[in-house]
Amino acid sequence: MGHDTITLSRVGKTFRRSRRPVRALSDIDLVIEDGTFVTLFGPSGCGKSTLLRIMAGLQDHDEGEVSLFGQTPRAAVRQKNIAWIPQSSALLPWLSVRSNAALSTVVNRAADRRPAGGRTSRDVGTVLAELGLDDFGGARPDQLSGGMRQRAALARGFVHGAPLMLMDEPFSALDEFTRESLRHRLLDVWERHRKTVVLVTHSAAEAVLMSDVIVVMTPRPGRVRAVVEVDLPRPRPRGIEDTPEFLGAVRRVKAELRAGWDGD
Numbered sequence: 001m002g003h004d005t006i007t008l009s010r011v012g013k014t015f016r017r018s019r020r021p022v023r024a025l026s027d028i029d030l031v032i033e034d035g036t037f038v039t040l041f042g043p044s045g046c047g048k049s050t051l052l053r054i055m056a057g058l059q060d061h062d063e064g065e066v067s068l069f070g071q072t073p074r075a076a077v078r079q080k081n082i083a084w085i086p087q088s089s090a091l092l093p094w095l096s097v098r099s100n101a102a103l104s105t106v107v108n109r110a111a112d113r114r115p116a117g118g119r120t121s122r123d124v125g126t127v128l129a130e131l132g133l134d135d136f137g138g139a140r141p142d143q144l145s146g147g148m149r150q151r152a153a154l155a156r157g158f159v160h161g162a163p164l165m166l167m168d169e170p171f172s173a174l175d176e177f178t179r180e181s182l183r184h185r186l187l188d189v190w191e192r193h194r195k196t197v198v199l200v201t202h203s204a205a206e207a208v209l210m211s212d213v214i215v216v217m218t219p220r221p222g223r224v225r226a227v228v229e230v231d232l233p234r235p236r237p238r239g240i241e242d243t244p245e246f247l248g249a250v251r252r253v254k255a256e257l258r259a260g261w262d263g264d
């Protein structure tokens, strides 16, 4: 532990497809240590999703270096070192929850032949139980609520066994009540697995609740405005959202954002 999982140095990205190029990211420097829960936080258009997609090997960058475990993102994906959790659960509708959760173990069978020291997939039944889905392993996605579908997507991510999980606003399609309970559910499971997580959000409260480190980003061009360490106890108890310490941290993060962005 303690070695850097992820380093980004001077990463930049310009989209050039239209007549006016969009500078989505500029000069992004970031170091993320093993086992840290990190959020990318900022307003719409600050480049959070682009940065996450670059880390996931889904998007190329055109400046700087990205190193995940000493590998390029694409190599890290090939070696099964990254689990991707999208905004909508992206479950296969014709498969049961159990089969969806186990999918990565099937799809990535080639990656399982990697040398000793590689990661092992987690037991599907254990992870489904951790996410409160033990009675729904046989159900199909259309028989589940939105919150349960997203829990199944998280299960698939944890079963995958990758040391790095990348989550693109995984709760954004859910109602506020479901979202709150799912945040705590994810924290409970994360406490057991302690993987490195990078999560995108535009909720300051979500960033503070989940993270060890919040990367505050501002738009035009997308830059890192501040890296804020969250000094709250782990595990984060239910109800922590109402404590003065929590509310103070939310205020600090919002103040960092305002200092670098006039809010237009």
Ligand SMILES: Nc1ncnc2c1ncn2[C@@H]1O[C@H](COP(=O)(O)OP(=O)(O)OP(=O)(O)O)[C@@H](O)[C@H]1O
Binding pocket: 015, 016, 017, 022, 023, 024, 042, 043, 044, 045, 046, 047, 048, 049, 050, 051, 202, 222
């Ligand atoms: N494929 C693309 N082609 C052209 N421009 C793009 C593309 N993807 C993103 N952009 C632009 O890059 C900038 C950053 O977009 P990005 O989606 O990364 O921001 P974001 O912070 O994730 O925003 P949101 O919270 O709304 O998802 C925006 O100005 C966006 O319009």
